[in-house]
Amino acid sequence: MKIVKTINEVRKQVKEWKSLGQSVGMVPTMGYLHEGHKSLMDCARKENDKVVVSIFVNPMQFGPTEDLAEYPRDLEHDAEICESAGVDLIFHPEPEEMYADDFCSFVDMDTLTEGLCGRTRPVHFRGVCTVVTKLFNIVTPDRAYFGQKDGQQLAVIRRMVRDLNMDIQIVGCPIVREEDGLAKSSRNTYLSPEERKAALILNQAVRLGAEMAETEKDAAKVVLAMKEKIQSEPLARIDYVEAVDALSMQPVERLTGGCMLAMAVYIGKTRLIDNVLV
Structure with a gap:
């Protein structure tokens, strides 16, 4: 497994693989990897000749009041997980490698990014769309793998790839949870023991919503029950x-067709997300 820091190194290696007719899968990450990320790598390993992970x-x-400086980082730990998953290449650039001082070109989106996380994190999805487009241009993967835990992000990436005619297959992978049900997240490390226990309320609310949705199709009633559960x-x-709606991210009144019950909840100062498809 190689770890490279420059765009030229990645391009040189991928061109070599593709000249041999080998397929390339990619898992874009922000590092501090856990079993959720590894499940994406495992899927990529099964479906491609070569696997690239970006860290x-x-x-x-990140907005001006968000946790960029505090976001956990551990390249040595991340490399061990990638190695165990059979990853061929880690792309670990510095910010100045990705963004020139006078960088001023962005990829943005309407509609899908206006609600849910986009409502309280207005710059977030422009940053996601821009960096993922850059990574796709650098690595040129055949397939890219994203987790369903970030359900809105997955929908946004799928729509961006469709709208901009990118020749990449986007593969969504199931949420990976701790034994007690908490969705795996790098931000779980911020939680104190008391907060970690309290965070189980997210999964409890998700399971309540999924159970109700089997018979109750009024979205407002299901959402109200989930809110009351969290507020307890x-x-x-x-x-x-x-x-x-799981594809358009637009609010629904009836839980028919492909819908997503989604939430973001602060446990103390830590913002956690979870969702379920119904």
């Missing part, structure tokens, strides 16, 4: 709980 804490998707936890503060 880049993208400053463009004193350490929890709701950012949003919504029912949306």
Whole structure:
């Protein structure tokens, strides 16, 4: 496994692979990897000849009051996980390698990014779309792998690839959870023991919503029950709980067809997300 820091090194290696007719899968990450990321790598390993993982804490998707400086980083640990998953190449650039001092070109999107996380994190998805486009241009993968935990991000990337005619297959992979149900997240490390226990309310609310949706199709009633469940936890503060179409991210009144029950909840100062497809 190689670890490279420059765009030229990545391009040279990928061109060599493709000249031999080998397919390339990519897993874009911000590092501090866990079993959720590894599940994406495992899927990429099964479906491609070569696997590239990018590890880049993208400053463009953090707002001025968000946790860019505190975001956890551990390249040695990340490399061990990648090695165990059979990854061939880690792309670990510095910010100045990705963004010139006079950088001024962005990829943005309407509609899908206006609600849910986009409502309270207005710069986030412009940063995501821009960096993912750059990574796709650099690596030119045949397939790219994203987790369903970031359900809105997955929908945004799929729409961007479709709208901009990118020749890449986007593969969504299931949420990976701890044994007690908490969705795996790099931000879980911020939680104190008391907060970690309180964070289980997210999964409890998700499971409640999924169970209700089997018979109750009024989205408002299901969302209200989920909110009441979360509010029963004193350490929890709701950012949003919504029912949306899983492809368009637009609010729905009836839970018919492909819908997503999505939430963002603060446990103490830590913002966590979870969702379920119904």
